[in-house]
Amino acid sequence: MNEAIEEFFASLPARAPAVLRTPFTGTIQIDLTTGNRTDHWLVQMSPGKVIVNRVRGPADAIWNSSADLFERLVTGRAEAISAVLRNECTFGGNSALILAFRRFLPDPPGARDPRETAREQVGRSG
Template sequence: MADPTVEYFAGPARQRADLLPSGFSATVRLDLRRAGRTDHWYLVLDERDVTISEEGERAADCVISADGEVFDRIVAGADATAATLRNELTYRGAPVVLIYFQRLLPGPPGSHGPDRVDRGDGGDRGR
């Protein structure tokens, strides 16, 4: 069976990489618990691109740990912040990397990324 999280970061997440700030570069390791083992996936976020590989317990700027099923729900649109508050997802490392990493996640079905929202007011709210 294919891994939904790996498929997401190998495909759709790369299309969202333009939401990362210009010049941003970081590494993220996903430690996903599945069927009595922990899979380690290594992501490189570099110059608006995302690559994923299976490289063991390599050091990273941010390490995110969760049950594989929890992360599969997150890449399907569940709220990563809510999972963190429920302690279903934990991280260690640079918080700014986690914040930018979350830009790669899809968000709830039907939601829009920050650059896709049409407020109908010309985009100059508050001016």
């Protein structure tokens, strides 16, 4: 398995308090394929807490992706919702889970929050 993917999943429990602030609970199974091999990650999310295991298990949603695409997601070179809409990966089950989980994924390099851009424009004109 790719080192960037391993580091991403290892970082989730420490990052959960800052990322998962809403009263949301659910389990997502992430299946990553490379050739004819599939690696499984089970991510249990609750407010401020994440538990990650490398197993298949009961899940509220399942995300299927190539390991290559997921590596691009965890390094900010691809965006999750765009990948789903382009059918580069599949997702089934509770769709709110992908929206919660994508908060852990980094923004693409050079991406800016549009609210900050608007604040800069207001500051220049005022």
